[in-house]
Amino acid sequence: MVLRARSKHIVDMLETIRLILMKRVQMRRDQMMKHTGDLCPKIAKILEDMKKKSMEFIAHWNGKDEFEIESAYGTRFRLHLGDKTCSCRRWDLTGIPCPHAICGMYYMGHIPEEYVHECYKKETFINTYSQLMGTLNDMDMWPKVDFPPLIPPKCENLPGRPKKHARKKDPDEVKDKEKHVKKSGKLGKKWCYHEMLIVPPT
Ligand SMILES: [Zn+2]
Structure with missing residues (x-):
């Protein structure tokens, strides 16, 4: 449910979640009102x-x-x-x-x-969902406060080796390599030498 909201800025994210919840409370209450019978x-x-x-x-x-x-x-x-x-x-x-x-x-x-x-x-x-959520004005109309603005947390480098950014390969280069892969799924002898930049024995 929060997939849409989680990529947003913190205040926008909370606002989106609040709206989702507001609709959800109303929807669930109305669905149950239509239900006949004493049990859910x-x-x-x-x-x-x-x-x-x-x-x-x-x-x-x-x-x-x-x-x-x-x-x-x-x-x-x-x-x-x-x-x-x-x-x-x-x-x-x-x-x-x-x-x-x-x-x-x-x-x-x-x-x-x-x-x-x-x-x-x-x-x-129905009693549980009877407490409906209050509505809000647009963010521009909210009262201004003197508190410092919300800033994202500092990014820290996590322990461990950083990920390698592999060189982007030329499309022909990939195809060329696929050609040399044998039916067994392994590279042929010639290609192995080529990869290691070793001149094969003649
Ligand atoms: Zn029993």
Whole structure:
């Protein structure tokens, strides 16, 4: 995104980035306003996938908040709906219910969307982008200050051998050399001598 801006002078660069951000905040907020549903689109899709996978499990309820979720292969996972934790740790880490958790929710007749973390809700997203950026006048109309002007940093020679600037070769010179490269990719004997400026033995 900053490719356009990075080649500019420091103040112009910051101005370009500021404009990009201003548009981005407005665009993202408006896109989300159009979206129907309580969850952000990508999260809603992930949750749908999890719902499908949850069909592969059987829930064993302990009578309160805990479950043992059993897969078709006999693997079991401990689920605590009240603490929002599952022993696969996916729910704990992402805040999006894992297939085991959804299996338990369906068993209890709960709606999985209600268990998704607040940060993935549409309302949270719109709140985040509700702080729009202020607008500015042209640079000529900015108030003048007495501070010294911004100057670029001094260029220092980095350690190590400086890069060689190779002589530009004549186009014919390059072609001539290519002719002497054998099929194996190596130079022929004659050309090697020529390169080293040694007269070949006769
Ligand atoms: Zn799980």
